[in-house]
Amino acid sequence: MSKATLVEWTADELLGELRRRERVTATKSVGGARAVAPRAPGRLSELERLPTRDLARLAKSRQRAIYGVDNRKDLYQVKSSAVRAAANAVVALVKTGDLKRRSDGTYALTTESYAEVYQLCGSEPFASQPLGCFCSGFLVAPDVIATAGHCVKSARDLAGIRFVFGFRLTGASKVRTAFPPDDVYAGAAVIGRQLGDDGTDWALVRLDRAVVGRKPVRFRKEGRARTGQALYVIGHPCGLPQKYAPGATIRHNSPKSYFVANLDTYGGNSGSPVFDSKTHRVEGILVRGETDFVSNGNCYVSMVCPTTGCRGEDVTRATVWAAKVSKTAKVVLGQSSAASARPPKRARAQAKRPHGAAATKRG
Secondary structure, three states, X not given: OOHHHHOOOOHHHHHHHHHHHHHHHHHHHOOOHHHOOOOOOHHHHHHHHOOXXXXXXXXXXXXOOEEOOOOOEEHHHOOOHHHHHHHOOEEEEEEHHHEEEOOOOOEEEXXXXXXXXXXXXXXXXXXXXXXXXXXXXXXXXXXXXXXXOOOOOOHHHXXXXXXXXXXXXXXXXXXXXXXXXXXXXXXXXXXXXXXXXXXXXXXEEEEOOOOOOOOOOOEOOOOOOOOOOEEXXXXXXXXXOOEEEEEEEEEEOOOOOEEEEOOOOOOOOOOOEEEEOOOOOEEEEEEEOOOOEEEXXXXXXEOEEOOOOOOOEEEEEHHHHHHHHHHHHHHHHOOOHHHHHOOHHHHHHHHOXXXXXXXXXXX
8 A cells, every 4th residue: 555545544544444453353362253344344445455553553643632631522511602603614524324314304323332432441531422423624615615635535535425514412411413404515526635745634625505504714814823822623533523622722833834732632633623712713724643542451541641742733724725715715705695595406506617626636
């Protein structure tokens, strides 16, 4: 498997293959090899040629960690109206096969146990919650989503992805897993993408229609954030319902295409918007970080780093992709809000016009 191919895999996909191998090994040791399928499902079968040692090293390089105190909160616990407004623009990237359309036109999301998938210890935060997505993203124009470049690899990927708003807890034990059509969107085109050795990692996806009832975020278009600037992130760590994580700052600000911050994030947070805590403007896209979990005997716990320790979390600067949004969104931004109410066929045709068909090559 080439180096170029390896950078396409997300932390969750790599960790999933490691967990599968662990289950196969454990089952064989007790004489029940047939209880666990020996081959990885679907696209993951491509990883079978990669030695476990290399797979573990690659997964570690893609994962995230907790810095200092775990500040993550569910959205129902957040009082700030500005943060809640920002959260409304954050979307979960869901596998198409995990959404089932019901007879009433709504969609049901298939989830799995966080504790079981990650073999977590009982003390781990959010262990009782479900997993339902593989990456995060956010609305930057009426019909454009920004996310990490390694989350959406090509136009072909779009058939297998749905962009779902509102996957979150609405109460202490109330998880929202049913969604009206206005919360579920398909991708029409990858209108910009870069995934390079210099740390650049971003993608812009035009949706099949304008998003209803949600406002795009504001994002930095020029200049750069200062070292020490206070930040927060909103996204789906490990594929969990949406989480808000404040209390971070920029630690390392010299790279041209990204900065490093002590954000409390995990795999699944890839593609999450990182906000300035005061202005609530997006400074960048969360893309890489420290190891998520470490073994604690027979189960796993979160990796905890000192506030100033470990490698930090990498955030692709908004200024890297901001101009692309402005160019591709001009036509849509000039339309009336009635555009979102067009019949589906007309909306799909609008999404496929030439102005949204930019190149999708890696940068």
